[in-house]
Amino acid sequence: MAGLSKDVMYNAVISNEEQYDGVFFYAVKTTGIVCRPSCKSKVPNRDNVIFFTNLEEAIRQGYRPCKRCRPDIGPCYAPTIDAVEAACDIISQEYDNPGLLRELPHRLGISSSHFQRLFKKTIGQTPKEYLQKIRIAKAAELLSNSTISNIDVCLAAGFTNLSSFYAAFRSEIGLPPKEYRQEQARKGSLQ
Ligand SMILES: [Zn+2]
Known part of the structure; x- marks a missing residue:
């Protein structure tokens, strides 16, 4: 998950760190809700938290997008360099997926045009290149x-x-x- 440990992710959830929005999502087993890291809702018990890089995967597993932080509405706040790092990780692992470039922005929770700009600015190449x-x-x-x-x-x-x-x-x-x-x-x- 972009090389992030569960400790780092859980701490990001506790402190509502916006810079992780778009990098991962967290779901709470007891409520069945999936949130962005920055969500201001009550901090869940660590044992009940599951992390996802992909919102769709959380939804497939039966979680509902939080009404408060709306992880299902993109583009999210301000995805940073972490989203690009996550994209690079995914590309290096899933290069053989022909539809990868189409799926990527959605999986990262950011709009396609924002993703293109952010990636090019950070890496100096387009995602396609x-x-x-x-x-x-x-x-x-x-x-x-x-x-x-x-x-x-x-x-x-x-x-x-x-x-x-x-x-x-x-x-x-x-x-x-x-x-x-x-x-x-x-x-x-x-x-
Ligand atoms: Zn939320």
């Missing part, structure tokens, strides 16, 4: 270290079709996947 670099690195690794076909590499790296995979690969690596694989094999046999 950042994701593409990770996907291509993964594809290059598979091309070097496995014998699976180009289409399987393409899908494993999160691309949905070969033409977008080839175009992205060429632009990052400078070679088509097939030539890259041959070159890596040549280098390997020289060692």
Whole structure:
């Protein structure tokens, strides 16, 4: 969860820290309500708290959005650099999900346009560019270290079709996947 420990998250809930809004949500087992960290409602007993990075997941598990802090209404207050960190964590773990970029802002509880701006400002790349670099690195690794076909590499790296995979690969690596694989094999046999 963006590398945050339960202690850190629980303390953020106790002190209503707005900077964690959009980074995680907390739900209270006894009330069935899910809140933003900054919610001013009564601090729940720690044993009854569950943390989520994703509001939808909390709702799927039967929690209702709090009427007071409205975690279901975005954009939330002022998501900070933590939301970008959370986005980077999610991208590096779920790069193979083709719909990831569409889902991300919603999962972080911020609007799509705000997310784009915040990410670009913090990282210096758009979320799409950042994701593409990770996907291509993964594809290059598979091309070097496995014998699976180009289409399987393409899908494993999160691309949905070969033409977008080839175009992205060429632009990052400078070679088509097939030539890259041959070159890596040549280098390997020289060692
Ligand atoms: Zn609340």
